[in-house]
Amino acid sequence: MDAxxxxxxxxxxxxxxxxxxxxxxxxxxxxxxxxxxxxxxxTDITEIFELTPLDQVMLTFETELAxxxxxxxxxxxxxxVAAIGNIVRQLHVHVVARFEDDPNWPGPIWGYxxxxxxxxxxxxxxxKTMREALSS
Amino acid sequence: MDAxxxxxxxxxxxxxxxxxxxxxxxxxxxxxxxxxxxxxxxTDITEIFELTPLDQVMLTFETELAxxxxxxxxxxxxxxVAAIGNIVRQLHVHVVARFEDDPNWPGPIWGYxxxxxxxxxxxxxxxKTMREALSS
Numbered sequence: 001m002d003a004x005x006x007x008x009x010x011x012x013x014x015x016x017x018x019x020x021x022x023x024x025x026x027x028x029x030x031x032x033x034x035x036x037x038x039x040x041x042x043t044d045i046t047e048i049f050e051l052t053p054l055d056q057v058m059l060t061f062e063t064e065l066a067x068x069x070x071x072x073x074x075x076x077x078x079x080x081v082a083a084i085g086n087i088v089r090q091l092h093v094h095v096v097a098r099f100e101d102d103p104n105w106p107g108p109i110w111g112y113x114x115x116x117x118x119x120x121x122x123x124x125x126x127x128k129t130m131r132e133a134l135s136s
Numbered sequence: 137m138d139a140x141x142x143x144x145x146x147x148x149x150x151x152x153x154x155x156x157x158x159x160x161x162x163x164x165x166x167x168x169x170x171x172x173x174x175x176x177x178x179t180d181i182t183e184i185f186e187l188t189p190l191d192q193v194m195l196t197f198e199t200e201l202a203x204x205x206x207x208x209x210x211x212x213x214x215x216x217v218a219a220i221g222n223i224v225r226q227l228h229v230h231v232v233a234r235f236e237d238d239p240n241w242p243g244p245i246w247g248y249x250x251x252x253x254x255x256x257x258x259x260x261x262x263x264k265t266m267r268e269a270l271s272s
Contacts, residue, residue, distance in 0.1 A: 046214070047203065047207070047214075047215055048199070048200065048203065048217060049200045049203045049204050049207075049215075053197070056196050056197070056200060057193055057196060059196075060192050060193060060195075060196045061189070061192070063184070064184065064185045064192060067183065067184065067185045068185050071183070071185075077222075078182070078183075078220075078221060078222050078225075079183055079185075080218070080219070080220045080221075080222070081184060081218065081219045081220075082216070082217065082218035082219070082220065082244075083216070083217045083218070084214075084216045084217075084218065084244060085214060085216075086213075086214050086216070086234055086241065086242035086243075087242050089214075098222055105222060106222035106223050106247075107222075107246065107247040108218075108220060108244040108246045108247060110243065110244045111242075111243040111244060
């Protein structure tokens with residue numbers, strides 16, 4: 001089996017904050033929304049249904065972990081979960097904290113406007129807080 | 137426990153084609169994309185993580201069933217799966233067949249343009265085909 005290799009666009013646009021049994025948990029570099037991207041560390045997978053049943057269940061519970069941690073840390077109004085992948089075909093699941101005054105609410109975040117970078121200190125603090133929430 | 141009651145907007149915008157262990161499988165009345173909406177028949181649930189672990193696993197496998205059936209029937213380039221719910225808060229999962237020449241490709245479908253209705257005969261034929269694919 002080939003070693004897992006992260007798509008270069010995911011590598012550029014997000015930062016690894018934790019690796020679990022299945023996924024690389026990554027923080028999007030776009031600060032407009034608190035936004036995690038879960039990448040199952042499996043080769044040549046585009047659709048969730050291409051994962052084994054066990055991996056699908058693991059993805060479900062790792063998505064739950066990401067969702068509950070993000071809800072707890074941010075107090076979001078709504079968590080948006082999506083596997084789209086029309087552009088980047090390597091399977092990845094978006095877990096996004098949404099608020100009623102955020103950009104494009106209540107519409108979707110994907111493809112909306114231009115990414116905005118975190119300030120370094122805010123990004124590092126958010127990563128620390130999320131790591132603690134994901135591990136507790 | 138209160139009886140399950142479908143949100144009136146989901147009731148208006150989609151048609152039930154099958155009920156399984158957990159979900160009401162519904163076809164969106166918007167014909168621009170082949171688009172299923174899975175509604176877990178549980179009361180007062182907004183987020184996937186509010187479902188019991190067993191229901192989360194059932195939702196995973198029913199989403200897989202919807203995805204593989206939609207892929208098989210339509211030959212889609214990509215299946216988009218999402219639980220957003222910023223407007224309609226009753227938990228529902230979108231499973232959408234996407235093509236490179238469809239409206240707003242490769243962007244998301246939610247909130248894009250105006251819904252277009254199926255012709256009755258085409259809708260009925262698609263429902264029949266999907267029911268067979270979901271049951272085989």
